[in-house]
Amino acid sequence: MRSAIPGTFVPDIGTGANTKDVATQAIPGGAATGAPSFKDTVKSFLSDVNDKVTSSDQLSRDLAAGRTNDVSKVVTSVEEANLAMQFTLAIRNKLLDAYTEISRMQV
Numbered sequence: 001m002r003s004a005i006p007g008t009f010v011p012d013i014g015t016g017a018n019t020k021d022v023a024t025q026a027i028p029g030g031a032a033t034g035a036p037s038f039k040d041t042v043k044s045f046l047s048d049v050n051d052k053v054t055s056s057d058q059l060s061r062d063l064a065a066g067r068t069n070d071v072s073k074v075v076t077s078v079e080e081a082n083l084a085m086q087f088t089l090a091i092r093n094k095l096l097d098a099y100t101e102i103s104r105m106q107v
Contacts, residue, residue: 056081
């Protein structure tokens with residue numbers, strides 16, 4: 001987690017997407033040029049979360065094996081991975097709720 005988005009509790013997980021950048025790339029007709037697709041954004045986000053979990057797991061193993069003595073780095077890495085997973089699950093739950101709500105709509 002590199003930073004927190006100002007005014008929110010949402011961590012910046014490294015998606016590379018900036019809301020200002022996307023807004024400036026919008027075409028009045030509704031299409032966006034150069035903006036990453038939703039699929040690419042989600043794929044990138046999940047890849048970053050996976051990297052954090054893998055990194056924290058490796059650091060924990062290194063600490064247990066005695067290859068590192070930097071406990072603060074291990075704790076920080078594990079907590080970042082934990083927060084990233086919680087954030088991912090919260091997004092998943094919101095998307096499932098939205099899908100359920102949309103599927104209940106009558107056409």
